[in-house]
Amino acid sequence: MSFFKKSxxxxxxxxxxxxxxxxxxxxxxxxxxxxxxxxxxxxxxxxHADIFLITGAVNEQNKEVILNIYSQMPDPKxxxxxxACASSGGICAEGYNILGGVDKLIPVDVYVPGCxxxxxxxxxxxxxxxxxxxxxxxxxxxxx
Amino acid sequence: xxxLITSILFILxxxxxxxxxxxxxxxxxxxxQKRVGPSILQPFYDVLxxxxxxxxxxxxxxxxxxxxxxxxTIFTGVLFFIGGDILLTVFSSxxxxxxxxxxxxxxxxxxxxxxxxxxxxSMVSDEPMVILMAIGMYxxxxxxxxxxxxxFNQPIIYYxxxxxxxxxxxxTIKMKKSPFDLSMSHHAHQEIVSGITTEFSGKSLALIxxxxxxxxxxxxxxxxxxxxxxxxxxxxMSLIIYLVEIFIDNTNARVKWQWLFKSSWFVALCAGAVxxxxxxxxxx
Ligand code: SF4
Numbered sequence: 001m002s003f004f005k006k007s008x009x010x011x012x013x014x015x016x017x018x019x020x021x022x023x024x025x026x027x028x029x030x031x032x033x034x035x036x037x038x039x040x041x042x043x044x045x046x047x048h049a050d051i052f053l054i055t056g057a058v059n060e061q062n063k064e065v066i067l068n069i070y071s072q073m074p075d076p077k078x079x080x081x082x083x084a085c086a087s088s089g090g091i092c093a094e095g096y097n098i099l100g101g102v103d104k105l106i107p108v109d110v111y112v113p114g115c116x117x118x119x120x121x122x123x124x125x126x127x128x129x130x131x132x133x134x135x136x137x138x139x140x141x142x143x144x
Numbered sequence: 145x146x147x148l149i150t151s152i153l154f155i156l157x158x159x160x161x162x163x164x165x166x167x168x169x170x171x172x173x174x175x176x177q178k179r180v181g182p183s184i185l186q187p188f189y190d191v192l193x194x195x196x197x198x199x200x201x202x203x204x205x206x207x208x209x210x211x212x213x214x215x216x217t218i219f220t221g222v223l224f225f226i227g228g229d230i231l232l233t234v235f236s237s238x239x240x241x242x243x244x245x246x247x248x249x250x251x252x253x254x255x256x257x258x259x260x261x262x263x264x265x266s267m268v269s270d271e272p273m274v275i276l277m278a279i280g281m282y283x284x285x286x287x288x289x290x291x292x293x294x295x296f297n298q299p300i301i302y303y304x305x306x307x308x309x310x311x312x313x314x315x316t317i318k319m320k321k322s323p324f325d326l327s328m329s330h331h332a333h334q335e336i337v338s339g340i341t342t343e344f345s346g347k348s349l350a351l352i353x354x355x356x357x358x359x360x361x362x363x364x365x366x367x368x369x370x371x372x373x374x375x376x377x378x379x380x381m382s383l384i385i386y387l388v389e390i391f392i393d394n395t396n397a398r399v400k401w402q403w404l405f406k407s408s409w410f411v412a413l414c415a416g417a418v419x420x421x422x423x424x425x426x427x428x
Pocket of ligand 1: 017055056085086090091114
């Protein structure tokens with residue numbers, strides 16, 4: 001039995017987001033949506049996190065940061081790209097400093113569409129991510 | 145034999161009680177912020193999940209420190225609940241705290257370094273008052289043994305109101321509640337990431353969490369001591385004090401360490417030391 005579904009802790013990183021998606025992520029924490037109901041906590045510490053939530057596209061300057069955060073997270077972990085920018089580059093895709101979506105850099109498990117992604121969609125995305133998290137945990141045990 | 149049974153019961157039951165208390169804390173905090181909040185069993189889910197996560201170890205010695213922290217925290221609680229020497233419980237809880245700080249230092253992360261430093265300052269701030277409490281209890285009951293203190297014919301709060309107030313003040317520091325939660329950030333505020341626990345993940349973090357449950361129960365036990373001859377009143381008071389701590393936690397912003405240090409020593413001096421001085425005059 002795994003407990004990842006009961007207590008997913010997430011870390012939120014703002015790539016080159018216009019802050020539209022960030023505000024929606026934060027909205028999930030407010031009393032209206034209250035994601036702590038599901039045991040979700042916004043940790044701010046990669047070593048405590050299970051889910052990596054990225055908003056905005058990857059650019060030349062933050063790719064190291066994203067790689068760093070990703071590699072610091074203990075297994076099993078899940079990456080969720082929130083918003084059009086994080087999924088594919090979106091409106092920023094043509095920018096001279098933009099690499100593209102987050103999947104150009106690290107494997108993404110769930111894409112949340114929208115510009116900006118709605119809080120409901122983000123919560124849905126996290127719930128989807130939980131299944132992936134659980135599968136990863138099972139597969140890891142099987143390999144052992 | 146009785147000592148053995150009490151110790152085993154304490155070791156087994158305390159995590160359950162402590163975890164539930166932590167759950168109640170989170171639900172009440174959520175309700176205070178007009179949120180629904182997690183289930184009351186959430187702390188257990190968190191800890192069980194942490195056991196299933198990978199444990200990233202930066203420095204091998206950190207495991208030993210975390211284990212010692214847990215061990216001495218449990219030792220403190222056992223000593224307390226079998227009615228041992230109160231001075232010894234004070235010392236061993238300090239020792240546990242020192243292991244925790246060493247663990248924070250051993251990971252070499254700037255955030256946990258800062259957290260450890262702040263934890264050290266918190267410890268320096270609360271220690272005088274805790275020792276004054278032990279001295280006060282000795283002056284009233286003429287014994288450092290907890291079983292004698294409990295057997296005293298009247299609630300010792302009658303003699304030690306000042307010490308009690310001072311102790312409540314440092315209890316906020318000991319329980320790591322706002323405004324004194326400098327060393328370890330709770331979920332919302334993250335100015336030093338997670339402070340002293342930044343580099344701990346998986347199993348070590350779970351052990352730290354469990355140690356905190358033990359610690360909280362021990363701390364509530366010390367509150368009980370002030371009302372000991374009336375057990376029902378004692379239990380009620382410790383629960384009320386816990387609720388008050390949650391309330392304080394939710395209504396106060398974090399302070400700077402200077403303020404923490406000055407205020408706690410000031411309170412220890414004004415409430416604690418004056419109380420003991422009056423007792424001393426009375427007795428001589
Ligand atoms: S998807 Fe839209 S709202 Fe979100 S970061 Fe990109 S431009 Fe902003």
